[in-house]
Amino acid sequence: MIETILKYNFLQNAIMAAVLASIACGVIGVYIMEKKLVMMSGGIAHTAFGGIGLGYFLKIEPIFTALGVSVIAALAVAALKRKAMTDSDLLIGMFWSLGMALGVVFIAMTPGYPPDIASVLFGNILAVSRSDLRLILGLDILVLTTVTAFYQMFKAYIFDEEFASVAGVPVRTLEYLMYVLVAVTVVVMIRVVGIILVIALLTAPPAIAKQFTYDMKKIMALSVLLGIGFCFAGLWVSYTVRLASGASIVMVAVGAYALVSLVRFGLRRRGGTAREA
Amino acid sequence: MELALDIANLNVFYGDDCALKDINLQVEEREFLAIIGPNGGGKTTLLKSILGLVTPDSGEIRIFGRSGEAARRSIGYVPQFSRFDRRFPISVEEVVLIGRLAGRSPWFSRFSRQDRQLVDSLLERLEIAELKNRQIGQLSGGQLQRVLIARALAVEPQILILDEPTASVDSASKTRIYDLLKELNQEMTILIVTHDLSAVSSNIDKIACLNQQLFYHGRTELEAGLVEKVYGCPVDLIAHGVPHRVLRGHEEGSL
Numbered sequence: 001m002i003e004t005i006l007k008y009n010f011l012q013n014a015i016m017a018a019v020l021a022s023i024a025c026g027v028i029g030v031y032i033m034e035k036k037l038v039m040m041s042g043g044i045a046h047t048a049f050g051g052i053g054l055g056y057f058l059k060i061e062p063i064f065t066a067l068g069v070s071v072i073a074a075l076a077v078a079a080l081k082r083k084a085m086t087d088s089d090l091l092i093g094m095f096w097s098l099g100m101a102l103g104v105v106f107i108a109m110t111p112g113y114p115p116d117i118a119s120v121l122f123g124n125i126l127a128v129s130r131s132d133l134r135l136i137l138g139l140d141i142l143v144l145t146t147v148t149a150f151y152q153m154f155k156a157y158i159f160d161e162e163f164a165s166v167a168g169v170p171v172r173t174l175e176y177l178m179y180v181l182v183a184v185t186v187v188v189m190i191r192v193v194g195i196i197l198v199i200a201l202l203t204a205p206p207a208i209a210k211q212f213t214y215d216m217k218k219i220m221a222l223s224v225l226l227g228i229g230f231c232f233a234g235l236w237v238s239y240t241v242r243l244a245s246g247a248s249i250v251m252v253a254v255g256a257y258a259l260v261s262l263v264r265f266g267l268r269r270r271g272g273t274a275r276e277a
Numbered sequence: 278m279e280l281a282l283d284i285a286n287l288n289v290f291y292g293d294d295c296a297l298k299d300i301n302l303q304v305e306e307r308e309f310l311a312i313i314g315p316n317g318g319g320k321t322t323l324l325k326s327i328l329g330l331v332t333p334d335s336g337e338i339r340i341f342g343r344s345g346e347a348a349r350r351s352i353g354y355v356p357q358f359s360r361f362d363r364r365f366p367i368s369v370e371e372v373v374l375i376g377r378l379a380g381r382s383p384w385f386s387r388f389s390r391q392d393r394q395l396v397d398s399l400l401e402r403l404e405i406a407e408l409k410n411r412q413i414g415q416l417s418g419g420q421l422q423r424v425l426i427a428r429a430l431a432v433e434p435q436i437l438i439l440d441e442p443t444a445s446v447d448s449a450s451k452t453r454i455y456d457l458l459k460e461l462n463q464e465m466t467i468l469i470v471t472h473d474l475s476a477v478s479s480n481i482d483k484i485a486c487l488n489q490q491l492f493y494h495g496r497t498e499l500e501a502g503l504v505e506k507v508y509g510c511p512v513d514l515i516a517h518g519v520p521h522r523v524l525r526g527h528e529e530g531s532l
Contacts, residue, residue, distance in 0.1 A: 034365060152386040156375045159367055166328045166354045167379040167432060168346065174383075214412035216366045 010126055014235060014245075017128040020136045021192045022205075022227030024143045027220045028185040029206040029227075031178060035158050038203060040077065040179070043092035045186045045198045047073035047099030052120050052195075053106030062120070063135060067187045073099065074179035082172070123194030123246030125235065132191050139188045143181055150174065155216060192231065193246040201227060204253040208260050230256065279342055281306045281436050281466035282327070287336030289322050296322040300336070300491045304483075306435075309458070309467045314487035320470045323487060324440055327468075328354055341435060350380055353434030353465075357441045358421045363414040369424050370396060370409045376431025399427040403457070419450030426457070436466040443473055 005011045032041050051069030055062030073095055081088040107114060119127060147154065156164040157174045165171045189198045209222035234249030241248075282304040289297040297319045304310050314320050325331040327338055329349050340348035353376075370393075377392040400406040403423045413421060422442065429437060442458070443451045458467055469481075486492040 034362075149385050150383060152374075152378060152388075153383045155367065155371070156378055159365055159372070159375070160356065160361070162328070162330060162356060163354055163375065163428070164378070165330060166349050166352055167376065168350065168381075169378055170383055210364075210366065214366045214368070214414070219366055 010128075013128045013130065013133060014125045015232070016133050017125055017136060017192055018231030018235065019228050020133065020140050021188050022231060023140050023224050024136075024185045024188045025201055026205050026209075026223030026225075026227045027147055028143060028181050029202045029223050030209075030216065030220050031154065031158065032182060032202055033206040033210070035178065037178075037182060038199065039089060039092050040074075041182050041186060041202055042199050043077065043096040043099075044070050044074050044179075044183045045189075045195045046096045048183075048186055048190060049120065049195050050099040050102035050106070052190075053103035053110075056110045056115050057106040061131075062115075063132065063187065063190065066190060067139075067184070069099070070183040070186055071180055074183040075176060078176050078179045119194070120190065121194045121196050122244055123190065123192050123197060123249075125192050125231070125245045125249070128191050136188050136191070139184050143184060143188075146177065146181060150177065154178065193249055197246050197250045200250040200253050201230070204257045205230070208257050211260060211264055226253075226256070279306065280304060280339070281308065281341060282468065283337075283339040283342075284327075285337045285339075287323075287326060287338065288334050289319075289326060289331060290334050291322075295489065297326070297333075298490050300487075302485060302491060304436075304466060304468065307462065307464075307466055309462045309482045310469070310485065311481045311483070312468065312470045312485045312487050312491075313472065316472055318488040320472070320487055321440070324438065324470050327438065328352065350432075351435040353429030353432045353437045355422075355425050355429045355437065355439040355442060357444060358418060358425055359445050361413070361421070363421075365413065367413055368409070369400070369405065369411050369413065369416070372413060372424050373399060373427045373431050376428040379432045396427070396431060399430050403427050417450075419446045419453070422446060422450070422454060423457075426454075430461075434465060436468065437461060439467070439469045441471050441473065442469055443471065 005015065032038060048066040048070040050073075051066035052062040054060075054069060055065035058065065077088060077091050077095060080091050107117065118124075153164075153169055153174055156167070156169050157171050157178075161171050185202070186195075186198055189201060193201050205223035205226035206219060208226055209219045212222065213219055230253040231249050234252045235245060237243060237252060238245040238248040280303050282302065284300055284302040287297055287300040288295070300323065312320060312323065322331060326333050327340075329346065338344060338348070341351055343351075373396045374388050374392060377388055377395070378386060397406070397409075400409055403426060405420060405423050405427065408416060408420060408424070413424065416424065426437075426439075426442075429439075437458075439458075442454055446454070458469075461467065
């Protein structure tokens with residue numbers, strides 16, 4: 001396989017994309033897990049499809065419009081949640097479908113041959129271009145800089161929003177910022193696993209990492225490594241069995257989570273009976 | 278003398294529902310005040326109004342003469358430990374360090390050696406120094422409660438506000454917490470909110486009963502009739518500690 005990688009540019013790009021995307025994904029995945037923003041992230045991911053459609057319609061690179069639309073959607077959900085006192089759950093549900101609907105409408109209105117929607121929905125890491133890589137790298141730097149700059153503040157905000165607010169931590173700003181980070185991360189992942197499959201890759205690595213350590217920085221680092229591992233393993237599966245890459249990556253990630261949980265469950269039970277005996 | 282807490286004509290509505298009606302409350306410096314009342318009586322709303330988490334419809338809240346965000350700088354807030362996600366990846370030291378973020382610029386906040394020394398001395402004082410590196414899920418309820426008190430003290434507050442500090446801790450921990458609060462009361466004003474009437478001990482200077490309106494007492498002696506009025510039914514009060522009874526003796530033949 002190594003020979004093939006050296007031979008083909010698209011495989012090198014795929015590997016670069018796997019590494020770079022896993023960085024943002026692993027770090028923000030931990031925030032998504034701890035702040036319980038999984039549904040929120042799903043909603044943002046699906047509004048990104050509206051952005052993709054808009055891009056095709058306006059003949060702009062779709063990934064940029066996806067970024068714009070999902071960031072706006074994230075800010076809108078955050079603002080509406082504060083103002084309307086509505087459950088953000090309901091809002092997310094509506095944004096979720098509305099985003100997809102707009103995407104479908106924009107694409108239908110676009111003249112000419114319809115674009116490859118499947119690769120947007122389910123990802124195609126083998127189609128990552130140099131310019132995609134540059135965008136992913138840029139967004140990675142943005143995410144890592146923000147997280148580093150506000151690391152203590154984010155931790156205080158996620159752990160106990162009320163106390164943080166009383167202590168003068170700018171919780172509202174942090175909330176908006178976190179939603180934007182989620183939106184950015186989702187866009188980073190679109191090329192790799194697509195809009196529909198992104199949730200598994202945002203949640204499985206941190207959920208596994210948390211079973212081994214309670215140190216937030218270590219959970220982040222481990223999530224990044226796991227994400228990279230899953231992408232590589234998924235790529236390999238997709239290459240050998242000729243399956244779609246996005247689907248393979250997701251199956252590897254969720255399979256690994258199931259396996260780790262089962263093994264730990266088994267060990268705990270054995271440990272329990274050993275202690276009783 | 279300047280009042281530690283001065284609440285004037287406070288009204289809070291949730292939609293059409295009146296949660297707090299014309300609350301007036303003055304707390305002097307180094308007083309130990311307990312606000313008691315039934316669940317749903319507005320205790321949490323009053324607490325959140327003082328903490329700036331709820332915006333009142335009318336009225337004014339001043340803390341050491343200041344209002345708004347500046348006022349909150351002098352508050353050390355101890356929430357109920359039971360509402361925490363115990364699996365959160367954070368250690369005891371990290372929790373207490375959060376208190377040092379108060380008033381910081383949000384950019385690139387790092388903790389100084391003084392911050393860490395202060396945290397160490399607080400952990401020492403609360404007898405939880407050996408738990409410093411534990412994740413919070415590995416603590417008992419009473420221990421986590423003391424961690425949260427340490428975090429509030431890390432703010433270096435002038436007034437300590439505790440929400441149900443003795444809910445779901447065993448009676449030994451309860452006694453320790455009250456001993457600790459009594460000690461802290463030498464340095465700062467303390468306000469606790471609770472529906473646990475047994476918490477009303479002899480340490481407390483004043484009691485206010487809250488059920489939409491505030492019934493205020495200048496001394497730690499509740500009148501049975503008033504408690505009945507607030508709670509809507511007769512309530513058993515336990516007089517512990519000793520110097521004085523919390524409740525007057527019930528009359529013969531009364532319920």
